[in-house]
Structures are given as structure tokens and as C-alpha cells.
Amino acid sequence: MLVRCTWNRKTVNCNAIFEEKYIGYGRCCSFNYVGESLNKTPIRTESYGIFTGLKVWIKPHYNIREYSGVLVQIDDSRDLSYKVENRKFLSLGTVNYIHVQASKKLTSPDVKRLSNKQRNCVYGDERKLKYFKIYTNAKCAVSCKAEFFYKLCQCVPHYYGFVNDKPMCGLNKLPCIESNTEMEC
Incomplete structure (x- = not known):
């Protein structure tokens, strides 16, 4: 490809x-x-x-x-x-240019002294994820979705390959997966 x-x-x-x-x-x-x-x-x-x-x-x-x-x-x-x-x-058959602009969020040490509720966010070292060593918002959300799928369907979709302690969904669980893809975490 x-x-x-x-x-x-x-x-x-x-x-x-x-x-x-x-x-x-x-x-x-x-x-x-x-x-x-x-x-x-x-x-x-x-x-x-x-x-x-x-x-x-x-x-x-x-x-x-x-x-x-x-x-x-x-x-x-x-x-x-x-x-x-x-x-x-x-x-296909086109030339495309994509401009990428990076950003980095920094905070003062004073912000970290506030409670999670006051600052409405967590630092990477404050929350451990079950399936990942490094915390990111996206990994937190995808872990949450995997847990929801398991709770609702008693299995996790094959594209959540990082989940190794729960059964993977078979074809018979497609209706359950499809009806729950829009969940928010």
C-alpha cells in the first residue's frame, strides 16, 4: 500500500x-x-x-x-x-498537503496542588490505567469503552487487542457491538 x-x-x-x-x-x-x-x-x-x-x-x-x-x-x-x-x-489520484501545528500544554506547579475537581483534569502520574503504562486522555477513553463493551456485550471487539483478560467478541455479538458504538466516555 x-x-x-x-x-x-x-x-x-x-x-x-x-x-x-x-x-x-x-x-x-x-x-x-x-x-x-x-x-x-x-x-x-x-x-x-x-x-x-x-x-x-x-x-x-x-x-x-x-x-x-x-x-x-x-x-x-x-x-x-x-x-x-x-x-x-x-x-485517490490527488496530491494533498496537510499542515500540522503542534501545541504543548504546560502548567505551573501551583495548578497541580489544586484538587482534580478544581482543575478539571488529571496529570499522567495521578491516574493508572488497567491496560496501558502511559496515561493519555485517549487511552483513558478507549479503556473506558472496552470496559463498557464488556459490561454490555460480555466481550470486547477485536480492535481492542490491548485487552487480554476478557473474551473477544465473535460474529454473534455484532448486533450488540453495533448498537453500542456511539457511547461516550
């Missing part, structure tokens, strides 16, 4: 910079994903502009007329996100 890749104006092996994952809406080729690794650092670009950064030439293995294209999603390098607001559908 990934035909050619360049990073910082140099041709690179796509398999060296992308990792294949399976998530809720299909197969995903993930770039710069560090996931649960405590000693892996995301690679960074040397500068900005249309000639630097990542360029990818894609040829999908399938061709369904009404859905010809690829879905691009940009997220935190620690998350394989299930959020829909970060997705962009790109049509």
Missing part, C-alpha cells in the same frame, strides 16, 4: 518508519507511533514547509468506487486514537 516515502528530503524505506496496526475502522499504517514505549522518541523534522517533513505515495490494495481513497488521522505519538475529529479523507 505504501509505495514510496520521503522524510526530510531523503527517500526512506516505508517499512522502517511506518508500523501496521489494526484499529476500529480497519488496517492502519502508523507513522511516528511510540505507544507504550518508555524509551522510544518520536522522530522530528529539521524544518518546516512543503519540501520537508513526511511525503508518502499510496496505492491502496482495494478499490471500492464509493470509498476510493485513504483516511488520514493525525494524533499524539503515544496514541492510536479512535477519535473522529482528527480524520481527513483523501481521494
Whole structure:
């Protein structure tokens, strides 16, 4: 599917910079994903502009007329996100440029002294997740959804592969999964 890749104006092996994952809406080729690794650092670009950064030439293995294209999603390098607001559908046979602007939230030590309720957020070291070593909001939400699926369907969908202590849903549980996909955590 990934035909050619360049990073910082140099041709690179796509398999060296992308990792294949399976998530809720299909197969995903993930770039710069560090996931649960405590000693892996995301690679960074040397500068900005249309000639630097990542360029990818894609040829999908399938061709369904009404859905010809690829879905691009940009997220935190620690998350394989299930959020829909970060997705962009790109049509086949087109050239697309995506501008990425990063942001980092910093707080003073005084904010951490407030209660979670007062500040309406948690720091990563304040909450432990059952299935992940590193806390992020997205991992908290996806853990919550996995627990809800188990509570409602007595199993978890196959795309929650990080859950290894509960049964995976079979085809007979598809109606339960489909009727509960819009839950909010």
C-alpha cells in the first residue's frame, strides 16, 4: 500500500518508519507511533514547509468506487486514537498537503496542588490505567469503552487487542457491538 516515502528530503524505506496496526475502522499504517514505549522518541523534522517533513505515495490494495481513497488521522505519538475529529479523507489520484501545528500544554506547579475537581483534569502520574503504562486522555477513553463493551456485550471487539483478560467478541455479538458504538466516555 505504501509505495514510496520521503522524510526530510531523503527517500526512506516505508517499512522502517511506518508500523501496521489494526484499529476500529480497519488496517492502519502508523507513522511516528511510540505507544507504550518508555524509551522510544518520536522522530522530528529539521524544518518546516512543503519540501520537508513526511511525503508518502499510496496505492491502496482495494478499490471500492464509493470509498476510493485513504483516511488520514493525525494524533499524539503515544496514541492510536479512535477519535473522529482528527480524520481527513483523501481521494485517490490527488496530491494533498496537510499542515500540522503542534501545541504543548504546560502548567505551573501551583495548578497541580489544586484538587482534580478544581482543575478539571488529571496529570499522567495521578491516574493508572488497567491496560496501558502511559496515561493519555485517549487511552483513558478507549479503556473506558472496552470496559463498557464488556459490561454490555460480555466481550470486547477485536480492535481492542490491548485487552487480554476478557473474551473477544465473535460474529454473534455484532448486533450488540453495533448498537453500542456511539457511547461516550
